[in-house]
Every structure is written in C-alpha cells, then in structure tokens.
Amino acid sequence: MPKQAVLLLAHGTPETIEQIPEYLRNVTGGRPLPHEVIEEIQHRYALIGRSPLTEITQAQGRLVEAELAAVGERVPVYVAMRNWSPYITDIVSRMRADGVEEAAVLCLAPQNSRTSVGLYRSAVEAEAVGLRIDFTESWAQHPLLIEAFAERLRPAWNKLTAEAGTPVPVLFTAHSVPVRTIQATEVQPADPYADEARRTAELVAASEPEIPHWSFAFQSQGTSGGPWLGPTVEQTLETIAASGTKTVLLQPIGFLCDHVEILYDVDIFFREFAKKINLRLGRPESLNASVTLARAIADLAHQGLVRLKLVRKE
Secondary structure, three states: OOOEEEEEEEOOOOOOHHHHHHHHHHHHOOOOOOHHHHHHHHHHHHHHOOOOHHHHHHHHHHHHHHHHHHOOOOOOEEEEEOOOOOEHHHHHHHHHHOOOOEEEEEEOOOOOOOOOHHHHHHHHHHHOOOOEEEEEOOOOOOHHHHHHHHHHHHHHHHHHHHHHOOOOOEEEEEEOOEHHHOOOOOOOOOOOHHHHHHHHHHHHHHOOOOOOOEEEEEEOOOOOOOOEOOOEHHHHHHHHHHOOOOEEEEEEOOOOOOOHHHHOHHHHHHHHHHHHOOOEEEOOOOOOOOHHHHHHHHHHHHHHHHHHHHHHHO
8 A cells, every 4th residue: 555644834934044045035936135125034033033933833743643643544744844944845855765655735824825825736746746645725714723723812812801801802814915916817716815814714703702803904914016915914903993992912813833924023013013002912822732733734634645545546
C-alpha cells in the first residue's frame, strides 16, 4: 500500500531582521520594494523581537500528528513554508526521500483566496511531480475551527466585560487583499475570500450569544496594487468609539497563530490607535497550540487521506 503523509503549508517568516530583504523578495516574487518599506517592516520586527510563526506552526504539526495517531491514522505530518525555510521544495524532496507517495495537503489559512491558498496550491503542485496529492482549498466553516476560536474568545470576553462593567462588543478581523485579486474575470469567478472571512466571523459570533454587538474589518492593508479590501480596522474602531463605546475586544479570525500581523499590527499599532481615540482594545489569545484546532486540521487531513485511498481503488 502506498505510504501516505500530511503536508501543512504556511507563509513563513525570517529568523533575523537582517534576513527581511531576502524574505520580502520571496514574498513579492522578486519585485523590488522601496527602501523605506523594507525599513518599516524591519522596524516592526524589531519591536516584537521576532516572529514565532515557524516554531508555532511546527508545534501545530506535531499536535496534528498526535491527533491522527489517536484515531488510528499513523502518518507523518510535514510542515513547509512558501516564503522562507523550511521551503516547500525542500520538504517535498524530503517526503520523496522518505518514501511518501500520497499526501493530504492543507494550507493553514482557512479562508480560500487566489492570492494565498491558490499560490500555495500552485507551489505544491509544481514540486510534487510523482506524488499524488489531495489539496483542501477551504475550511472556513469547519465546526472545530469555529469552536477553537470561540474557546479563545470566551474567557477574554468574560474578563474584559467584567473589567468594563458592561458587555463589550467584538471586532473580528482578517488580512486584507487587493480588490483586483478577488474580482471576477472572463476566465474565473469572483474570489470567495471576503465572503468566507465574514462567514467565519458570523459563526464564531453566533456561538457566543451573550456578545451584544460585533463588527468585521480587514486589517494590514498594503500600499501597492490599487485599493485593498475594507473597511479597515482603523475606520471601524473610529465608528465604535463614536458610538460611545469605551472598550472593544478584537479577534483575528484569519490567522491561526501569533506572528507580525498580530504581535505588531494588533498588539502595538491598533492598540495605540485605539488609545488615541479613548478606546481600550483587548485581544484573545491566538489559537497557537489549541488542541481543538489540531483536531480540526486532523479531521480535514483524514478526509483527504480517505479521498486518496478511494481514488486509488477506482
């Protein structure tokens, strides 16, 4: 019987500030960025120390492997990054050397987008010649993903509500993308990303009926490529503050672990922005080593492995 495995894909992040220029070239496909943009990103990394994305993602992989083993699916789980080491090309080569012939592949971005998940899929398919793969495109509504976010949201909301003396609203966020990248074209339909991100937020909010009000915004807009998806977090925080609200809880539902878009964008920039408009901003713990998240990914991986077995039997 062919040897099976699971491959988890993530964005990747440099280990040092000095590696950021090379990392950004990977992100942009070699397109040069203005020096001031590179300096700004280096500044952000310096403020948070470093991004723990790689270590956390590798730990998530170990948790998923343990969850699969617990249900009798004893397969190795590999972790690869698109923009930094361990690179997809190196990990797929290692899988071949280990004798892997079939792999269930998942991108650790639940909401499907051509500019993220689509690029990961293309990168894997380009390297996985000779391997049979099953690629999960979207899992924005998986019940265990929703439960994992709710598990993090609930204690943070209870604590902030107790401190504020009144039920506080919640602002859900996901990473913005250029509007042009999700628009319908002559050869493909509109990208589902924006709708899927909002749907994840809706389901998490619905799981916590005590929340009096919730909003949704796109964060971390870029400065190139034309207009980016909004509303922005800054615009939404201003609307919340204008309503007389003094405290808000912000939960990113497009990210599965701590990295620069959370540790800097949320914990530093948005918090300081909120303070300037007399708004206190809190954030739940990121999913990181959530066992519920690992169970969600393990379930999706198992489904992929089963589909590979079924195709083989046809």
